[in-house]
Amino acid sequence: SSAISVFTHCQQEGIYLEYNGNCYPNGSYFWDSSVNAANEAISCVLPGTSLTTGQWVRVADPDDPVDCSSNSGSDPFRCTNVTSSDATLNLYLAQGLTTTTEGWYKCCLPTDCSDPNTNIIFANIFRFVEIESFTVADLPSDMTVYPQEYKLNCTKIGFYLYNGISMNISSTALASYTSCDDRSNTCPGTVLVSFSNTVRYTVNITWDGMTVSSGSISQSTTGDQMYQCRLADHPDGYHIRIRNVTIKVPATAPSSLTEVSKTATTITVNWTALDSSDADGYVVNVTSDTDTVQTVQVEGNSNNAITLNGLKGGTTYSITVRAYQQLLGPASTISVQTLPVINSINWTLVSSITQLNNTQYRIDCLTTTNINPSTDVYWLVNGVMKSSSILTYNNTLLVYPDPLGMSVNVTCIAMIGGTNYSQSVILHAPSGPPNNVRGFILNATSIKVNWTTSSEANGYVIEHTTGSVTRNVVSTSEDEIILTDPSPMSTYTISVYSYIDLPSVNSTVTVLRFDVPSPVTSLSVSNVSTTGIRVNWTIPSSDNYVTYYTISYTPSCPELSSGNETVSVGPHQSTTTYSYTLIAPSGWPSSIQVLQINSTANRFSWNEVNCSERNGLITGYTVIISNSSITYNLTSTERYIILNDLVFGTEYNISVAAVNSVGRGPFSDPIVVEIGMGM
Structure with a gap:
């Protein structure tokens, strides 16, 4: 039984x-x-x-x-x-x-x-001890998991005492134990059958494609991995039992890894297939930056191409291909960037910058042609959704600078497979307006405007208005401009904007433009003295537009000066005083003569004193008749006198002297005149 x-x-x-x-x-x-x-x-x-x-x-x-x-x-x-x-x-x-x-x-x-x-x-x-088995356990069935891990199991059977056991690759011992006694478990094996002293020793292996490692021990290797288990069959080490195991590993990487084609969401690659003796299939790993995107196992050594789907547009991927048998072999790697979903975004100035906040800018967003054209493209302007595009690969949006002085950030967004793709463009405006704007009237036909700027600018727009009417808007790249043909008697508000791509807010200056003033009236002099003259006039009715007066004076004797003297006074002064020194005339009148008018009257005349000897304005003359003790003091500047009641047949000595504000000058040499005799 x-x-x-x-x-x-x-x-x-x-x-x-x-x-x-x-x-x-x-x-x-x-x-x-x-x-x-x-x-x-x-x-x-x-x-x-x-x-x-x-x-x-x-x-x-x-x-x-x-x-x-x-x-x-x-x-x-x-x-x-x-x-x-x-x-x-x-x-x-x-x-x-x-x-x-x-x-x-x-x-x-x-x-x-x-x-x-x-x-x-x-x-x-x-006899004594033997290696019952030396096997590889837990080889990866999923070749997409990397690095790969597996175990080596070397099972000893027989006598409980043995000199040692080890597992090696080449000359590197991955595990080694000596002086083993199964009765006291001196070596770290796992007892499988106690009565036959069957003990299993295990080594955990990690394979990264280049190096075999177990704990802190590592060994570089290529191709098939050949391991050996060694067992000393007696405490005295009479014989060494040896068992080998080989793991099939491709020795070379797939060659000629090449990009065949790509779209915004796919990449197709191929490579040179390995022989069936060198590969059972391939593993394709896709990473972006340091993140694994996908890993695909391709079975069969002759299948040497793959299309990778579900990728992101405009992204650079590292694509690694390894052949595998029992383990993965070395890698070939290429870097491929998918086509961008949005090829480009740019802006174009449609209208003149001089239109300021009515200036029109066109934003063009170009998507890749392999995208379904029915995919909507959306726009954000400074973070605010504007609208979806028409169904086309070329998408356009018009924007305006509103308000002035603010940069505009335009974002083009396309959605594919639940992923948003976007590109942005910024139209920059200066951080502030031009500084120190000043206006100057140059002449009757032009006004000069200049300024300084504290921020980056590509140019300036100048706008000037009269009342509520904008007369002109111009642009320049300089920091000054001359405005021509202004209207007379007008107040101009001149605004200056700087711009980079968009205009800034403005700085303004007010300039009064006027015509040539009318002449002053009631010009006169007063307080004439030996040291000065006071000049007086009446201010014109349009004095608010007068900036200054010009007074010109010329010496009465042109030969004393080569030019005129000119001085200026403020716009609201109606008098001014000029200082000089006066003396009495130093010369006398010339060309003295007497002409009988009738039997009782005679005309006595003379010419002016030489100009250089007048020493000021002549205010009158003194005529003396020496032998009759008659003196005439003339306060007029007339250069003659009518002499009456002279005695017929009498001889007279007559002289004349000039008088200015200081006094009388010398008398002329007398002329002798006999009344009625030869006249």
């Missing part, structure tokens, strides 16, 4: 191994010390058959099968058998194994191993 209970949990058909009531698969390991009695035998079982001959054979020596009846050093095994109902051949050791007799054995049922139709199963019978 016990035999039935043991075999019911084993397979019901096909050959298998059984030991100590447990079933074991093909290729199982058995420590020689655990199969050295008939009740510890390894059973080879073929359910549902009858034993014909059956046979255990050492694989290393197939021509020398186990002699079940022998018990010698060269053939240490003994056998028992069961002929039916399940053909069974039990094998155990009658004495210890040697180094030449340990190793792989095969069991053939129900006939011997020479029968090509027999059933065969293998078992490894070893």
